[in-house]
Amino acid sequence: MTMPKQQTTPRVPAVAGAGPAAGVRLTDVAVRFRSKKRDVTALSDVSLDVAPGEFVAIVGPSGCGKSTLLKLVAGLLTASSGDVLLGGERVTGPRHDIGYVFQRAALLEWRSALRNILLQAEIRRMEPAVARARADELIRMTGLGGFEDAYPHELSGGMQQRVALCRALLHEPPVLLMDEPFGALDALTREQMNTELNRIWRTTGTTVLLVTHSISEAVYLADRVVVMSPRPGTVTEIIEVGLPAERDYSETLGRPEFRAAAAHIRDLLGAVSAHD
Amino acid sequence: MSQSALSKRPAALVVWWVIAAAELIEAYLVPSPGATLDVLTSKAGYLWQHTWVTTYETLLGFAIAVVVGVLAAVVMVYSSTVERTLYPILLFAQVVPKIAIAPLFVVWLGFGIAPKILIAVLIAFFPVVISMVTGLKAVDPEMLQLSATMGAKPWQTFVKIRFPASLPHLFSGLKVAVTLAVTGAVVGEFVGANEGLGYVILQANGNLDTPMLFAGLLVMSLIGVVLFVVVEIAEKLLLPWHASRRDTSATTTF
Structure with a gap:
């Protein structure tokens, strides 16, 4: 499970709020x-x-x-x-x-896990293909694979919080x-x-x-x-x-x-x- | 409706039949189920024609009440000034007995379809507004903070978060509103009409034609039940995520 500290995707172009780490x-x-x-x-x-x-x-x-x-x-x-x-x-x-994660996952219950993550992209008007690729990468990274189409009420607390984390990281804050x-x-x-x-x-x-x-x-x-x-x-x-x-x-x-x-x-x- | 209530329905029918058959009450006061059924089949064309009128008035009144009610709720939630101005007016419109002002609408708008629709709107409007305001205000504040950090425009927050989040509340209001709209249309017909089930009942009453009166009542109730079920089906289709949650929390209404 060792991963080198590196950028795994090319920098998302022209997305408001994305960029290298800030102080x-x-x-x-x-x-x-x-x-x-x-x-x-x-x-x-x-x-x-x-x-x-x-x-x-x-x-x-x-x-x-x-x-x-x-x-x-x-x-x-x-x-x-x-x-x-x-x-x-x-x-x-x-x-x-910034990306924000609360104690409660604060997910939209009418959206699947993937579409909850993509809310970030829709509001920021990210390129759909870029956003989707980034979402897939985060889903893999957080072990949400296979749960993309599940609704929040079908997910455990830990899974819900993983979705919230993916959503917060989608735009590379x-x-x-x-x-x-x-x-x-x-x-x-x-x-x-x-x-x-x-x-x-x-x-x-x-x-x-x-x-x-x-x-x-x-x-x-x-x-x-x-x-x-x-x-x-x-x-x-x-x-x-x-x-x-x-x-x-x-x-x-x-x-x-x-x-x-x-x-x-x-x-x-x-x-x-x-x-x- | 629960199991026991379902099993009571045939029982009520039996009681009605026994009362009529034993002639405990004069037939011109309470007709037998058979006589009522007879009217329902032999006068089907006549009843259908008037049923359609009442249904049409109900649906139009309900539709207007939903559109106006939802719009009013949205404006009220987004502007506290409007809310303070509109709430007393709404409350007044709600507490004024609609049956008492119905004759006035006939004077103003004539014997046509307009006063019936207006009364249906007035009766159905209130539950729509109240449930929609509740729904829009019930949105998770953390969700709103999140959308702020995403840089959401107010309309984006409304379309993607607030409006969908309010729908379960809205639908519980719609179920109340649709049954009230039937009452509204019939009240409108009572005070001045030459068609519709309200008119049928008044005519039958005047002629002491109780089988027809009972038939009219039955059909009228049926309209309410059918529309209620239609709204419930629409809710299940439009909000599958909500229905599946509700099934586990056992607050089913039907």
Whole structure:
């Protein structure tokens, strides 16, 4: 299952939002929600620099603004203060040069798996033949082969999430944003998906920002892990994992670097909640 | 309909037959099933002619109600100003007893087909709007965020995501609306008409021709049932993905 880190298809021509991996930079970002009863500060003083092609995982207790952070990068939310840059450009509205995966697959139930993936192509007006070839490649890469014509209700949770992942990657986005994508899956499926995501990341070379509750998932997948504190969410510490890009699941979990990083993050999260 | 309800139908027929046969009630008040069937066959041409008129009014009223209702719902969902303006008017149009204003429509529009269709539209319109608004609002917010990241134009989001997602809700409204449209057309015929099943029933009532009255009632109910089934079949054909889900969640209506 080893694959060299290379482009397997020729670059899709003239598709809005496609391109080589892009960097993400957040500088002193704060987000405040105003409701009638009270003001809530979801994020404060968050600064983060993600290099092109890097895999960064974000962990933290519930309600620490992890999802808010992803929505800021996608331009689905606007920061109350501070700067968000994606590929060197300020994010001012919904960005099209990203792929987004939610915890729920959010598939259209009247479309087959393949046509759900191709929704991305239809809306972006990609060349149908190019989009189809790319979809076939992703379907093969994620092990969805044979399920192209299945409808979402006929697919397991893991399969549905694979479809969502293919859809997010169809236009070769410079940045992939994942909001607890495997949170609803059983442990075994989750491990499988982790291994696949590691391989897909190495194959596509895209930048990945992954929000997760699982410490081992974060350490297994990421180059760096951002640990956040509860509301108002701030960056507690950024941990360099220091494992090679290609990671065998069970082998990696036994490595001392993995254990050290995981233990450290667990301490940080424990300390944070104890302090709370 | 459940198994037990199905088995009660012949039972009801037997009760009707027994009541008539034993002459528990005078024949001019409740005709026997035989007499009713007799009218249905011997006056088939006459009944068919008026059935067609009522069906035509019902279908036209229903079609207008669907088009106007869906359009109104779309505009309301996309503009809160329109929603605030339109909702009170809609609600008022719904709570005004249509039977009470039906004579007014005859004064305004004459004895032709127009007042019947107008009443059918007014009665059938409300469930269409409400179900369509609910359907359009029930769309998964994450799906809308996704389409934003795809750079979807508003019309693309509507055509590819919102409209198809609203169809299951719309269809449950259509099933209510189509049966109400029959009532609307007949109410229109009651207050002033020279054709249609409403007219047939009024005539039969005036002549104390109860077998004909019962025959008219039966045919009228049959129109409603047939149209309801047609809408259900259309739903199954158009939304196979929805029907297959519904079968497992056991909320079947028929």
